Amino acid sequence: MLEVKNLFCERDERVLFANFSFQINAAEVVQIIGQNGSGKTTLLRILCGLSDAYTGEIYWHGVALDDEREQYFQAMLYVGHLAGVKGSLTAEENLRWMMQLDKSLNKCTIAEALKQVGLCGFEDVPCHSLSAGQQRRVGLARLYLSSAPLWILDEPFTALDKQGVKEKEALIANHIQEGGAVILTTHHDLMIPGQIIRPINLDEVAVA
Numbered sequence: 001m002l003e004v005k006n007l008f009c010e011r012d013e014r015v016l017f018a019n020f021s022f023q024i025n026a027a028e029v030v031q032i033i034g035q036n037g038s039g040k041t042t043l044l045r046i047l048c049g050l051s052d053a054y055t056g057e058i059y060w061h062g063v064a065l066d067d068e069r070e071q072y073f074q075a076m077l078y079v080g081h082l083a084g085v086k087g088s089l090t091a092e093e094n095l096r097w098m099m100q101l102d103k104s105l106n107k108c109t110i111a112e113a114l115k116q117v118g119l120c121g122f123e124d125v126p127c128h129s130l131s132a133g134q135q136r137r138v139g140l141a142r143l144y145l146s147s148a149p150l151w152i153l154d155e156p157f158t159a160l161d162k163q164g165v166k167e168k169e170a171l172i173a174n175h176i177q178e179g180g181a182v183i184l185t186t187h188h189d190l191m192i193p194g195q196i197i198r199p200i201n202l203d204e205v206a207v208a
């Protein structure tokens, strides 16, 4: 699905990764691990096209990403480590706005997605009045809406309570069963029912 070849990235004169190659296939969960500052967020930002601070090649279904950008952005959902919602908008308005920007957010209705993330009754509340975990849930409602096969998730469990974590793990399991793929970072002990999680340790690909 996604293939990375000879990736090199340097930040502040420190090499985060060099000669770094890997691939992620359909029905796979890859967990990027490594100590604080090892480059996990940097890697995910490169993979989702938000950073060009690298050299190397990235292929989407065998085609160089630069030649396939539009199709790739339709096929990939990125959820960053912040809630990613506008505080002045309600949960419903935030999701409506996101759906305008991303046509792959079409799998269910906003009402259904908000129900799935436990925000029934909070649809009309401006997000700045929601708790940190509730704001995170608004951002994660995109996972229920998304029909993109590749999910790139940076610390998706931050601020979620235990039940919220369990529900997201089940959602990821369902996505994998449907043939999707997930690449994520988390410091949480991931438990995806029925799924082997492939770790990639950035501490082992770093160059001193």
Ligand SMILES: Nc1ncnc2c1ncn2[C@@H]1O[C@H](COP(=O)(O)OP(=O)(O)OP(=O)(O)O)[C@@H](O)[C@H]1O
Pocket (backbone or CB within 6 Å): 011, 012, 016, 034, 035, 036, 037, 038, 039, 040, 041, 042, 043
């Ligand atoms: N925009 C930037 N400009 C310069 N350096 C950066 C930039 N973004 C990140 N870095 C540096 O790159 C290194 C890796 O940062 P990154 O956020 O990718 O680490 P991480 O593995 O995600 O860390 P954590 O586990 O703490 O979230 C850090 O030393 C950071 O200071």
